[in-house]
Amino acid sequence: MFEDKNLMHSLHDAKYDLVLTDPSIVRKYFGPDVDYSTFVLDADIWLMRTDFVFEFPRPTMPNIVYMGGFQCKPAKPLPADVEDFVQSSGDHGVIVMTLGTLVRSLPQDVTEEIAAAFAQLPQKVVWRHIGQRPANLGNNTLLVNWLPQNDLLGHPKTRAFVTHGGTNGVQEAIYHGVPVVGLPLFFDQPDNLSRIRAKGGAVIVDIAMLDRHIFAEALVAVLYNTSYKENMQMLSRLHRDQPMKPLDQAVFWIEYVIRHKGARHLQSHSNKMSWFVYKSIDVMAALLAVALLVTFVCISIVRLLWRFIFVGKKVKCE
Secondary structure, eight states: OOTTHHHHHHHHHHHIIIIIOOHHHHHHHHOTTOOHHHHHHTOSOEEESOOTTTSOOOOOOTTEEEOTTTTOOOOOOOOHHHHHHHHTTGGGOEEEEEOTTTOOOOOHHHHHHHHHHHHTSSSEEEEEOOSSOOTTOOTTEEEESOOOHHHHHTSTTEEEEEEOOOHHHHHHHHHHTOOEEEOOOSTTHHHHHHHHHHTTOEEEOOGGGOOHHHHHHHHHHHHHOHHHHHHHHHHHHHHHOOSSOHHHHHHHHHHHHHHTTOOGGGSOGGGGSOHHHHTTHHHHHHHHHHHHHHHHHHHHHHHHHHIIIIIHHHHHHO
């Protein structure tokens, strides 16, 4: 997943520039002569919605500010009906499932398999589901059109979180220390879940291969192998142990840029380099030219010595 990270990031950025960026918005608010790519690179501060609890270590520039998990907060009380259902789970606890707002519903055959897997478990399930009710839905599963995700993840009876791997859900799972069963669908979801799996907090199920047995096996692993819970709780402690809350840090740097009318002193000059200078093509070309020149000179000297020693001696003998 991460072996060719530079290539993958380049393709990912190109996708957003070409597919998800509307140049008309840039022209409307910043003028017709503003190039989007140049405009983005000229930013004084970059607010990155991640942190190194979730990310892997890498060098960054001084104008990069990490604010991962800024939306996370302590859980609020649940609505009365949901709280009653959660409390009815006893010591077994609750599984929370939601696939976000972009996907309204899964294919019916996949939904039936998921419902059948849930019905095998002693835990109660709160499932955000829109669409036809599964025929084999168990008595332990509550279907809702909407659920308070952060508040459910922060509830002491929540044991596992089934998610598509969106940034909000993954960061809230880390914040509350809840292990994850991932069903990635598209965009950054496979990448997000792979990071949590690499840190020991998730099991990923391929939606194309999903059946009740595979899904139930993943749930059982996360529910009863304590290492998943322990790893997510460790990530939660690391995430919370910061000198400033992520949102406060973001606000500080936004106000910093406003106070000083920019932060040019933090910008890297690499943004203004041409691609061949940035990639050191000019340096490599110069080194290659020197190497070729040295090789040519060495070969010329050897040929001259050969002629002087051997060809000259042959003529003298004759």
